[in-house]
Amino acid sequence: MTSKSPRSSVLQGTLDMLILRTLLYGPAHGHQIGKHIQRTTNDFLQMQHGSLYPALHRLERRGWVSAKWETAPDRNREFKYYRLTEKGRKQLLVEESQWKQMADAVARVMWPTAEES
Amino acid sequence: MKWWQLRKRNADLEREMQSDLDLEREEQRDGGLSSEDALYAARRAFGNTALIREQTHEVWGWATVERLVADIRYSLRALFKSPGFTLTATLTLALGIGANAAIFSLVSAIILRPLPYPSPAQLVGLGQWRNQKGEGYVQTGVSAPNILDIAAQKNIFQQVAYYRWAGFNITEGNHPESVDSIKCSLDMLPLFGVQPLMGRFFTADEMQPGHDQVAILGHRLWQTRYGADPAILGKTIRLDEKTYTIVGVMPARFRFTWDQEMGVFVPLALTPEELSEKGRATSRDLETQARLQPGVTVKQAQAAMDTLAANLAAEHPDADKGWGFKVEPLHAAYYRHIGQPLLIMSVAVLFVLLIACGNVANLLLARATVRKREIAIRAAVGASRRRIAMQLLTESVVLAVIGGTLGLLLAYIGDRILTLQMAHFRRFSVPNASVINLDWRVLIFSLALTLLTGVIFGLAPALIASRTDLNESLRETGANSAAESGRRRLRNGLVVSEISLALVLLTGAGLLIRTFLGLMQVDLGIDPTNVVTMEIDLPHYKYSAPANQTQFFRQLLQRVQSLPGVTAAGIEQSGSRVFFQPEGQPPTIPGQEPTASLNIVSPGDFAAMGVAQVAGRTLNSNDAQGATPVALISETAAHRYWPNINPIGRHLSILSRVYSGKSETSTQALEIVGIMKDVRGFDLWEPRSDIYVPFEQHPISFALLNVRTAVAPLSVVPSIRDAVLAIDNEQPVNEVMLLSEQIARTYGTLRFPMTLVWIFASLALLLSVVGIFGVMSYTVSRRTHELAIRMALGADRITVLRQILREGLGVTLIGVAIGLLAALSLSRIMADYVYGIKATDPLTYAAATFVLILASLAACFIPARRAASVDPMRALRNE
Numbered sequence: 001m002t003s004k005s006p007r008s009s010v011l012q013g014t015l016d017m018l019i020l021r022t023l024l025y026g027p028a029h030g031h032q033i034g035k036h037i038q039r040t041t042n043d044f045l046q047m048q049h050g051s052l053y054p055a056l057h058r059l060e061r062r063g064w065v066s067a068k069w070e071t072a073p074d075r076n077r078e079f080k081y082y083r084l085t086e087k088g089r090k091q092l093l094v095e096e097s098q099w100k101q102m103a104d105a106v107a108r109v110m111w112p113t114a115e116e117s
Numbered sequence: 118m119k120w121w122q123l124r125k126r127n128a129d130l131e132r133e134m135q136s137d138l139d140l141e142r143e144e145q146r147d148g149g150l151s152s153e154d155a156l157y158a159a160r161r162a163f164g165n166t167a168l169i170r171e172q173t174h175e176v177w178g179w180a181t182v183e184r185l186v187a188d189i190r191y192s193l194r195a196l197f198k199s200p201g202f203t204l205t206a207t208l209t210l211a212l213g214i215g216a217n218a219a220i221f222s223l224v225s226a227i228i229l230r231p232l233p234y235p236s237p238a239q240l241v242g243l244g245q246w247r248n249q250k251g252e253g254y255v256q257t258g259v260s261a262p263n264i265l266d267i268a269a270q271k272n273i274f275q276q277v278a279y280y281r282w283a284g285f286n287i288t289e290g291n292h293p294e295s296v297d298s299i300k301c302s303l304d305m306l307p308l309f310g311v312q313p314l315m316g317r318f319f320t321a322d323e324m325q326p327g328h329d330q331v332a333i334l335g336h337r338l339w340q341t342r343y344g345a346d347p348a349i350l351g352k353t354i355r356l357d358e359k360t361y362t363i364v365g366v367m368p369a370r371f372r373f374t375w376d377q378e379m380g381v382f383v384p385l386a387l388t389p390e391e392l393s394e395k396g397r398a399t400s401r402d403l404e405t406q407a408r409l410q411p412g413v414t415v416k417q418a419q420a421a422m423d424t425l426a427a428n429l430a431a432e433h434p435d436a437d438k439g440w441g442f443k444v445e446p447l448h449a450a451y452y453r454h455i456g457q458p459l460l461i462m463s464v465a466v467l468f469v470l471l472i473a474c475g476n477v478a479n480l481l482l483a484r485a486t487v488r489k490r491e492i493a494i495r496a497a498v499g500a501s502r503r504r505i506a507m508q509l510l511t512e513s514v515v516l517a518v519i520g521g522t523l524g525l526l527l528a529y530i531g532d533r534i535l536t537l538q539m540a541h542f543r544r545f546s547v548p549n550a551s552v553i554n555l556d557w558r559v560l561i562f563s564l565a566l567t568l569l570t571g572v573i574f575g576l577a578p579a580l581i582a583s584r585t586d587l588n589e590s591l592r593e594t595g596a597n598s599a600a601e602s603g604r605r606r607l608r609n610g611l612v613v614s615e616i617s618l619a620l621v622l623l624t625g626a627g628l629l630i631r632t633f634l635g636l637m638q639v640d641l642g643i644d645p646t647n648v649v650t651m652e653i654d655l656p657h658y659k660y661s662a663p664a665n666q667t668q669f670f671r672q673l674l675q676r677v678q679s680l681p682g683v684t685a686a687g688i689e690q691s692g693s694r695v696f697f698q699p700e701g702q703p704p705t706i707p708g709q710e711p712t713a714s715l716n717i718v719s720p721g722d723f724a725a726m727g728v729a730q731v732a733g734r735t736l737n738s739n740d741a742q743g744a745t746p747v748a749l750i751s752e753t754a755a756h757r758y759w760p761n762i763n764p765i766g767r768h769l770s771i772l773s774r775v776y777s778g779k780s781e782t783s784t785q786a787l788e789i790v791g792i793m794k795d796v797r798g799f800d801l802w803e804p805r806s807d808i809y810v811p812f813e814q815h816p817i818s819f820a821l822l823n824v825r826t827a828v829a830p831l832s833v834v835p836s837i838r839d840a841v842l843a844i845d846n847e848q849p850v851n852e853v854m855l856l857s858e859q860i861a862r863t864y865g866t867l868r869f870p871m872t873l874v875w876i877f878a879s880l881a882l883l884l885s886v887v888g889i890f891g892v893m894s895y896t897v898s899r900r901t902h903e904l905a906i907r908m909a910l911g912a913d914r915i916t917v918l919r920q921i922l923r924e925g926l927g928v929t930l931i932g933v934a935i936g937l938l939a940a941l942s943l944s945r946i947m948a949d950y951v952y953g954i955k956a957t958d959p960l961t962y963a964a965a966t967f968v969l970i971l972a973s974l975a976a977c978f979i980p981a982r983r984a985a986s987v988d989p990m991r992a993l994r995n996e
Contacts, residue, residue: 031137048164049137053130054172061176080133 015055016064017095020088023065029072029079030056056082064088123179130173138163184504185511192512196519202484203516206477210520212880213473214570215527218555218563220466222532223539224459225558227452232375235310236408241415242450243267243277243405243422244443256443259405260398261391263437266425267407273421275410278305279403281385285356286656287342295851296338296380298356299373306333306382308408309371316350316365319384329386332361336369338380356381358658375451376552397436399773406447419444458870461946465625465877468618470566472884474574475615479608479888481513481575483895485582486604492582506583513575514568521567528563529555538869577607605896609928612892615885616932616969617939619878623965624940626878628951629871631961635953636867641860642796644727648823648856649830653688653841653848655818663816667742669844670812670820674719676840682828687722688812688820691715691798697808699758700768700786710772711758713750713806714798717815723793725823726856733765733791740811747811748787752795754806764789769808801863802952823856830855882972885932890976893925897980904984905992914985921984925977926970933966940965 022033033056034049059065065082072079084092138159145155145162160166174180196203231237245263246256259267259279268277280301287294299305306318313333323331332354334343343349353360361383373379391400409418422442429437445453485492495505536553555563581604653673660666670688677686696710720736722728731752740747748769755764768786787810795804812820826833834853841848897904904917944956954961 029136030133031140034137048162049141050134050164050166050169051172053134053169054176057130057173057176061178077136079136080129 014099015052016059017092017099019052019055019059019082020064020084020092020095023082023084023088024092027070027081027083029081031079033082059088062087062091064091123177123183126177127174130170134163134166134169184507188508188511189515191508192515195512196516199484202480203519206480206516207520207523209473209476209884210517210570211523211527212884213470214517214521214524214563214567215531216466216524216877216880217463217470217566218524218528218559219531219535220459220462221562222528222553222555222559223535224463225556225562226553227455227459228448229558230556232448232451233370233372236411237448238446239275239409239411240308240447241407241409241418241444242447243407245401245440246443247439247441257401258403259442260396260401260436261387261403262394262397263401263429263442264403264405265392266429267405267422267442270421270425271410273410273413273418275408276304276308277405277407278302278308279385279405280305281403283381283383285381285383287355288357288656289355296356297335297377298381298383299379300383300385302385305385305406306367308406311368311371313365314368315347316363318365323384324386326386326388329384330359330361331364331384332356333365333367333382334363335367335379335381336371337378339366354381356383357656375448394433394436397433415444415446457946457949461625461950462870462873462877465622465874468622469877469880469884470570472615472618472881472888474570475611476884476888476891477513477516478574478578479611479891479895481509481578482581482604482608483891485509485578486899488582502583506579509579509582510572510575513579514571517567517571517574521563521570524567525555525560525563528559581607608892608895612885612889612928613932613935615888616929616973617934617936619881619885620933620936620965620969621940621943622874622878622881623969624936624962625943625947626871626875627961627965628944628947628954628956628958629874631954631958632950632952633864633867633871636801637864638953639797639801640795641801642728642794643856645856645860647827647830648725648727648825649834649853650821650823650856650859651834651837651853652851653820653822654851655848657818659845659847660818666818667813667816669848670719670817672844673822673840674721676843677822677824677837678721680833680836680840682826682833683824684827685721685724685825687719687725687823688817689716689718689722689726689823690812690817690820691717695808696772698770698772699764700770711806713754713758713808715771716807716809717812717817717820718809719812722823725825726796727825728796729794731792731794732763733789735791735793736809736811738813741813744814746785746787746814747790749791749793749809750789751793751805751807751809753804754808755792757806765791771808801867822850882969885969886972886976889925889928889973890979892928893921893977894980894983896924897921897984900984901987901992904987905989908987909989909993917987918981918985921981922974922977925981926974929970929973933969936969937962937966 018037019033022028022036028036030052031049034047034052037045038047038049056065056067060067060082064085065088066085067080067082069078070081071077141159141162142155145158146152150158163169171180174183232240234240243259244256245259264277264279268274278301280299283298283300285296285298287296301319303319303321303324306313314336316333318333319331322328334349334354339345339349346352349363349366352363354363355361361381367379367382387396387400390396409415419442422444426437426441430439449456492505495508496502500508532553532555539553653670655666655669660669674686674688677683691714693715694712695715696712698710718736720738720740723730723735733749736747736749750764750769758764759767767789769789770786787808793807793809796807797804822837824830824833824837831853838850841850908914908917940962941957948956951958
């Protein structure tokens with residue numbers, strides 16, 4: 001079995017949210033999404049972008065994103081573009097607020113003095 | 118996501134992944150890598166494509182199915198790669214599943230298939246019964262007044278109907294023919310919930326004597342004899358001496374009493390005498406069926422009938438005391454006689470399948486050892502234990518399905534054979550036996566059985582084989598590891614169960630064979646060689662006067678006796694059971710009167726049949742009308758009813774017939790003049806009481822003519838026919854048959870179920886012996902190394918041979934011990950089916966045990982000899 005780095009296991013739960021957030025900028029294909037997440041996290045997540053696809057297909061199945069093969073504006077080639085649906089937008093808000101609550105809660109436990117002082 | 122989109126979906130994913138890889142590769146190349154390095158870098162960045170593919174498929178929700186398809190494909194490939202194993206296993210399974218499917222076809226046809234009438238569960242059969250001294254439980258039809266009493270229970274029964282078999286001859290046209298016919302009551306045909314194809318059913322008016330000359334035709338007769346004449350209604354048909362107006366035709370699919378195709382139905386007009394109080398005791402021959410009110414159960418109906426019987430016994434003690442009513446589902450009434458034998462056969466055939474499963478499980482275990490490496494490699498590249506076990510289990514089920522398909526083929530052939538064989542059973546009223554086939558019930562049963570079989574024989578091997586220790590397996594050593602000893606225990610356990618099941622079957626088959634041999638040894642009391650029999654039925658319209666009937670037979674016997682080649686000739690009408698009263702003995706309680714079979718014979722019949730005289734005199738021509746009425750009795754009757762007294766010279770009075778309740782015309786006392794040796798009829802199992810009376814004193818219109826010859830018996834038949842025609846040129850002779858053939862048929866019907874169980878037992882023996890052979894061979898092959906060391910250290914061949922045999926014998930003996938216990942505990946079920954021995958007959962058990970031990974020792978001998986011939990040097994060098 002492939003062993004997982006601790007960082008990629010953190011990714012598991014939040015990958016959906018990251019994808020949805022990335023698509024907020026507009027439609028993108030798998031490679032672009034992967035590259036964007038990698039770049040913005042300064043390669044911290046060290047994500048193999050193949051692992052995006054199960055997540056993308058899951059999001060599509062839930063109706064949070066829609067997918068369509070389209071010709072890229074800068075190339076003479078078709079890519080499968082994913083875009084956020086209305087449902088996906090709402091889901092992003094939900095996940096974002098959950099993540100925030102979670103992060104706040106963790107922060108309060110981890111750095112109590114900063115909060116109290 | 119639907120499954121038919123899977124393929125498109127898959128292509129889509131491939132394209133998507135490929136485009137990502139391409140893009141990444143281009144970027145890497147732009148970053149300065151060589152084309153090849155860029156490809157590898159892109160792959161590294163992308164990740165494990167196989168895993169991603171699988172995870173994505175998981176998301177689509179069809180992964181389970183896709184895995185199953187892959188497993189099946191893999192299984193087929195694996196099975197094709199080892200054709201020897203596959204062939205052995207599938208054939209074993211085909212035998213087991215096929216035999217089960219064939220027997221289940223019988224169960225389906227006879228027990229599971231509902232009666233072909235609307236709301237069949239409401240239909241019940243009604244009968245009267247009493248416990249008869251010496252004869253036990255006696256069940257009869259219902260008497261006419263009792264039927265009226267029953268029909269009055271409107272809250273229980275919607276309709277109560279009755280019939281009698283008629284047996285008409287159609288006496289018009291060039292060739293008279295006999296026709297299956299029924300005299301039935303007003304409600305009989307409507308009871309089955311059918312409508313006539315044409316015309317109508319009978320009316321209440323037509324149930325009165327004198328108005329009953331109307332007929333309804335069966336569909337087949339209408340087609341064959343009348344060419345499906347659409348204008349048939351109103352035409353007439355001549356049956357025996359009367360002409361009937363045709364008022365209806367039954368639909369093609371209608372069958373009477375489940376599966377009888379009747380030619381003609383006519384009204385059953387009960388006579389005032391039958392309906393009178395006198396008829397209560399004398400007309401107990403009406404076959405009665407009824408339809409329950411909706412919601413009324415058979416149990417409730419039975420309770421109501423019990424109350425009725427108690428009331429009737431109080432109101433009419435002479436006629437009804439001691440008689441009870443029996444209500445049973447009509448369907449159950451039809452298959453009553455065959456239910457239990459069918460159960461025994463089903464269990465026997467299930468045992469065969471279980472043994473087959475044991476063998477295949479053993480084969481799989483051995484195979485798992487061979488495939489250890491393959492399984493270890495699969496585990497090494499990431500397959501979970503669960504996944505491997507599922508794949509192995511899939512392989513078993515695939516194996517079972519192939520075996521099951523072959524089995525259905527075998528079952529189809531089996532069904533054809535069963536159908537032919539069951540035709541002989543008609544006389545024992547096995548219903549619906551003509552339509553044994555692979556109906557949907559059998560198919561579903563076989564499918565379920567197949568899948569279950571696959572899991573049963575596959576589960577343990579799959580679990581054990583998937584429990585691999587990677588290091589150990591890949592090193593491929595360690596024959597004595599813990600896993601190995603677990604496997605050996607399982608293998609031996611399987612063989613032990615196989616042997617015990619086989620022993621149960623062998624003892625069962627042994628009991629049946631001993632029973633059959635015992636029945637073959639039974640002294641029939643007759644000498645069947647060179648005897649030919651035939652039926653002569655004088656039509657009532659021509660021979661209504663008893664004197665004419667007697668005159669005909671007297672003349673016939675004279676002519677036949679003087680034919681060249683004939684040594685003796687006689688007539689008999691046998692078999693009707695009667696109540697009688699031995700004179701001078703205290704009158705017995707009603708319902709406890711002695712019974713016997715009443716046989717009306719000519720004096721020469723004893724010589725013709727070869728029945729020996731025991732005491733007194735036989736009949737002669739002086740025992741004629743007007744002379745002292747005489748009777749002969751059988752030895753059993755003498756012992757049973759005149760114990761410690763010489764019956765000769767004493768008298769007996771015949772009271773009435775048991776089944777019809779008809780009183781005898783002459784109730785005068787008969788003088789017993791002689792005792793004859795016992796004769797056994799169709800019921801070979803028990804001696805019966807017989808009374809013989811001369812036909813001159815008891816006129817009959819129907820008789821069997823028995824002729825003993827000095828030449829080939831069939832060669833005299835033409836001259837006998839001529840003799841008949843010389844007396845009456847219209848009188849037919851029917852059912853010409855050799856007595857020996859008739860007896861062979863009786864034995865044949867007994868032999869058939871015995872043969873089936875015997876076949877199953879042989880299969881069981883064969884399979885379990887193959888099982889122990891396989892296990893011992895395997896053991897020896899695994900222990901070559903150990904044996905070689907022993908022999909190198911000085912053990913001689915005999916010691917090794919003995920050691921292996923002892924091991925095989927140990928396994929066998931445990932199986933035998935368990936099997937004997939099981940067989941003994943099942944012997945109670947067999948008790949009803951054995952004759953002349955006990956169901957715990959020690960000889961049978963000993964013989965079965967002996968055969969099994971001998972066979973399994975023989976099976977062990979081959980591997981044992983191979984073990985003994987191990988060349989220690991070569992075996993050790995091969996390590």
